[in-house]
Amino acid sequence: MSEYILSVATLIAIYAILSVSLSLLVGHTGIFSMAHAALFGVGAYTYAVLTVQFGWGPGPALIVALLAAALAGAVMAIPSLRVSGDYFLVASFALQVVAASVFENWTSVTGGTGGIPGIQRPTMGPLDFGDSTAFLGLAVGVAVLVVAVSLWIVRSPYGRMLHVVRDDEVVAATLGKPVRFAKVSITVLSGAFAGLAGVLYAQYLLYLSPGTFEVATSVSVITMVVLGGMTSVLGSVIGAAVIVLIPQGLRQLDIASSAAGPLEQVFFGLLLILLMFVRPQGLLGGSRRPAAARGDVGDAAKGATVHAA
Numbered sequence: 001m002s003e004y005i006l007s008v009a010t011l012i013a014i015y016a017i018l019s020v021s022l023s024l025l026v027g028h029t030g031i032f033s034m035a036h037a038a039l040f041g042v043g044a045y046t047y048a049v050l051t052v053q054f055g056w057g058p059g060p061a062l063i064v065a066l067l068a069a070a071l072a073g074a075v076m077a078i079p080s081l082r083v084s085g086d087y088f089l090v091a092s093f094a095l096q097v098v099a100a101s102v103f104e105n106w107t108s109v110t111g112g113t114g115g116i117p118g119i120q121r122p123t124m125g126p127l128d129f130g131d132s133t134a135f136l137g138l139a140v141g142v143a144v145l146v147v148a149v150s151l152w153i154v155r156s157p158y159g160r161m162l163h164v165v166r167d168d169e170v171v172a173a174t175l176g177k178p179v180r181f182a183k184v185s186i187t188v189l190s191g192a193f194a195g196l197a198g199v200l201y202a203q204y205l206l207y208l209s210p211g212t213f214e215v216a217t218s219v220s221v222i223t224m225v226v227l228g229g230m231t232s233v234l235g236s237v238i239g240a241a242v243i244v245l246i247p248q249g250l251r252q253l254d255i256a257s258s259a260a261g262p263l264e265q266v267f268f269g270l271l272l273i274l275l276m277f278v279r280p281q282g283l284l285g286g287s288r289r290p291a292a293a294r295g296d297v298g299d300a301a302k303g304a305t306v307h308a309a
Helices: 003-026 036-053 058-082 086-105 132-155 157-167 169-174 179-205 215-228 233-251 257-278 296-303
Strands: none
Touching: 003 036, 003 132, 003 179, 003 215, 003 233, 036 058, 036 086, 036 179, 036 215, 058 086, 058 179, 086 215, 132 157, 132 179, 132 233, 157 169, 157 179, 169 179, 215 233, 215 257, 233 257
């Protein structure tokens, strides 16, 4: 298998993790966030700084990176407890802008526009993930694990509670569901998954620069989720594959590099417009009925085992 194919497949696995982590918020909890690239960056930069500048091993650095991204998710959840809809979208956009500015300007830690080179891929006993094929296996394995956990979550009593919160917070509160806990906990989990994708991305590139973690990346991840179907975990994986493959296909055309970026954005926009007319629920998304119409409210009331601390 050529290095190019291995590289594209690895990117698909990494962005699938990122897309699935956002679908837990957008599709299953109704929290529409524009700050997912920030959480992605927190995981990546934390891992890079700890391993390159402080000489930490990959294992401890991974744990701290996940905790840092989860904590950033908790910080992002705070506005969702007071505002929702367009107001939270604006708040998350502001958080994304602040995070991108920190990545670019905190030069003593992040390296600024010069980035952080010298990131090493991990080893596990006889397994050396420095090899591209081995690292692809690692990325795919982690992606499969994240997808499996996410599917279990959305089909569990906890997931049904999230759907009730998504469809009507007032109804959820009336039923005694811990709305605040649901929002914070799922945002923390989503942040940890996004941070995990960031760690893999840092290990994949072996170099980090702030341009990867700007607003444009958040928009791309949202496009992945919408394309695949906001209520479908597997659809988010397909959406990630499509959005990663489109630029690769455009690069095969004889197009100037200065025009390739704008052309990609135009193509993404046209694709979303077409999808809104042909299949507004996304490629794998089903028709979303309110939880009460499906009987989820009753199921959640009977089966949810999650209670506020």
